[in-house]
Amino acid sequence: MKNAPGLEAVITQIVRKDRGRLLAALIGSLNSFELAEEAFSDALESAIIHWQRGGVPDNPQGWLLRVARRKAIDRIRRQVRFRERQPELARLAAEDEMDANSMAPDIPDKRLALIFTCCHPALDAKSRVALTLRSLGGLSTQEIARAYLDKETTMGQRLSRAKTKIAVAKIPYAVPGPELWGERLGSVLSVIYLIFNEGYSASSGDAAIRGDLCEEAIYLARLLDQLRGDEPEIIGLLSLMLTTHARRAGRQSDAGTTIGLADQDRGLWDGAMVQEGLSLLERAMALGQAGPFQIKAAISALHASVKVATRTDWPQIALLYGRLYYFEPTAVVQLNRAVSLAEAGDVGAALAEFDRLAPELQGYQPLHAARAEYLARQGDMVAAIAAYDRAIELTGNGADREFLTARRAKLMH
Amino acid sequence: MQYIALIYSGPDAAPKPETPEFGAMMQGYMACTETFKTDGVMLAGDALHGTDKATSLRIRGGKIETMDGPFAETKEQLGGYYLFECENLDAALKYAAMIPTAAFGTIEVRPVMSPEDYGA
Numbered sequence A: 001m002k003n004a005p006g007l008e009a010v011i012t013q014i015v016r017k018d019r020g021r022l023l024a025a026l027i028g029s030l031n032s033f034e035l036a037e038e039a040f041s042d043a044l045e046s047a048i049i050h051w052q053r054g055g056v057p058d059n060p061q062g063w064l065l066r067v068a069r070r071k072a073i074d075r076i077r078r079q080v081r082f083r084e085r086q087p088e089l090a091r092l093a094a095e096d097e098m099d100a101n102s103m104a105p106d107i108p109d110k111r112l113a114l115i116f117t118c119c120h121p122a123l124d125a126k127s128r129v130a131l132t133l134r135s136l137g138g139l140s141t142q143e144i145a146r147a148y149l150d151k152e153t154t155m156g157q158r159l160s161r162a163k164t165k166i167a168v169a170k171i172p173y174a175v176p177g178p179e180l181w182g183e184r185l186g187s188v189l190s191v192i193y194l195i196f197n198e199g200y201s202a203s204s205g206d207a208a209i210r211g212d213l214c215e216e217a218i219y220l221a222r223l224l225d226q227l228r229g230d231e232p233e234i235i236g237l238l239s240l241m242l243t244t245h246a247r248r249a250g251r252q253s254d255a256g257t258t259i260g261l262a263d264q265d266r267g268l269w270d271g272a273m274v275q276e277g278l279s280l281l282e283r284a285m286a287l288g289q290a291g292p293f294q295i296k297a298a299i300s301a302l303h304a305s306v307k308v309a310t311r312t313d314w315p316q317i318a319l320l321y322g323r324l325y326y327f328e329p330t331a332v333v334q335l336n337r338a339v340s341l342a343e344a345g346d347v348g349a350a351l352a353e354f355d356r357l358a359p360e361l362q363g364y365q366p367l368h369a370a371r372a373e374y375l376a377r378q379g380d381m382v383a384a385i386a387a388y389d390r391a392i393e394l395t396g397n398g399a400d401r402e403f404l405t406a407r408r409a410k411l412m413h
Numbered sequence B: 001m002q003y004i005a006l007i008y009s010g011p012d013a014a015p016k017p018e019t020p021e022f023g024a025m026m027q028g029y030m031a032c033t034e035t036f037k038t039d040g041v042m043l044a045g046d047a048l049h050g051t052d053k054a055t056s057l058r059i060r061g062g063k064i065e066t067m068d069g070p071f072a073e074t075k076e077q078l079g080g081y082y083l084f085e086c087e088n089l090d091a092a093l094k095y096a097a098m099i100p101t102a103a104f105g106t107i108e109v110r111p112v113m114s115p116e117d118y119g120a
Helices: A007-032 A033-054 A060-078 A082-101 A111-119 A125-135 A141-147 A152-168 A178-201 A206-225 A233-244 A271-286 A290-302 A315-329 A330-342 A347-361 A365-377 A381-394 A398-412 B020-039 B089-096
Strands: B002-009 B042-047 B055-060 B061-067 B076-086 B106-111
Touching: A007 A033, A007 A060, A007 A111, A007 B076, A033 A060, A033 A152, A033 A315, A033 B076, A060 A082, A082 A141, A111 A178, A111 A206, A125 A152, A141 A152, A141 A315, A152 B076, A178 A206, A206 A233, A206 A315, A206 A330, A233 A271, A233 A290, A233 A381, A271 A290, A290 A315, A315 A330, A330 A365, A330 B055, A347 A365, A347 B089, A365 A398, A381 A398, A381 B055, B002 B089, B020 B089, B076 B089
Parallel strands: none
Antiparallel strands: B002 B076, B002 B106, B042 B076, B055 B061
């Protein structure tokens, strides 16, 4: 049978826009991740059949929610020990009754609770990422597997293990209270930023999907901001991602080689996106509570808001990295601070700092790339070429390798 | 929902007896046990003697083999446990964080199986 024209598009659109919200409501009412997902798939199957015959209902989301709930009731009844679940079945039947009597059933927004469950620190980091993308983003298991270069079955097993742990260990389906808020929000934000970075840094995987990952991360941060307004670090993260993503068109040549910040055609940057990022940063800072994402956003904003690379306020960026070190005391932050010092004019201090960081960061490509760059500026070509060799050796991605090889070749002339 | 909090620490990480730090740790254990009881979440809780007092047993080929040990002195060992009754993992984690050994060892929180988990 042929689908009615546009029906598939209508359903795809609803899934894209409302899957997270419907799934979150279903998990809340069914107390089970697995059952909610199965019931939702059942409901979508029914929708294809029924909407083809009778047309798309006025409130398709409400229709899907009710049908999914009934499908869940059917599934529970088919279980061996369903008699013990009579109270639950009665409650679900009552919910169904209530929705039947209202014109437009109200779909409770439980997405915030769902985000916190998916990003719970009791799950391993990769599972948090996968579960968040699957449940709240619009990505299929197959797409997530492709983005992370995993087999679809492996990714499916990872998701299923995570859902089992949520059920068995009773990871709560709730927005954490104030005593846990800081830790748990940190976990949610880092999951979103991991998704963004995977898309941005292009270390592996399919190029088209990676672009999607950046969009997904931005979508998730917007959702979080909408569900929980006035949280400075959420706004900071969103601003950071926007002012970074805005520069994507300038980052690669037509041949696919990475272009350094100083050499990018800034006309290719997305001005409207930069503007939005800048005003978000202002909104975050007005709340008067500093945090690592706001500082990173401020650094990104200082890059994104100047039209000419030579006008970049490097001393201010070095200061901000110093402040970031207070929140994230890592060698990578110190490396970035050293690079800003070099750009601000103090190449000697930066090279001394690189040497100090070298033991800890010896396997970190950007350290060697930075050393090579500034050794060359100091005129020490032999050491610079050796440093480029080391950086190229450590690079996993083609675009970066071409960039570094080209820089190295320039020194040979 | 029952959770067991398994208390692990390395042999050199814990404060030595008769030091002020040891006294503080014991005070901490008394205080947290009191809290667990007041909050009505504690079903059981005990400290264990070290693995140097342990005896291991296994049956191989129908024969019982009994031996001293295990000796894994460099590794973290199980030093005690609490059994909690809590609403969910976050509640159990909240109480686990009050256990003094968390500051230098590791607390492993595991859900306890109930009859329906066996698929009965």
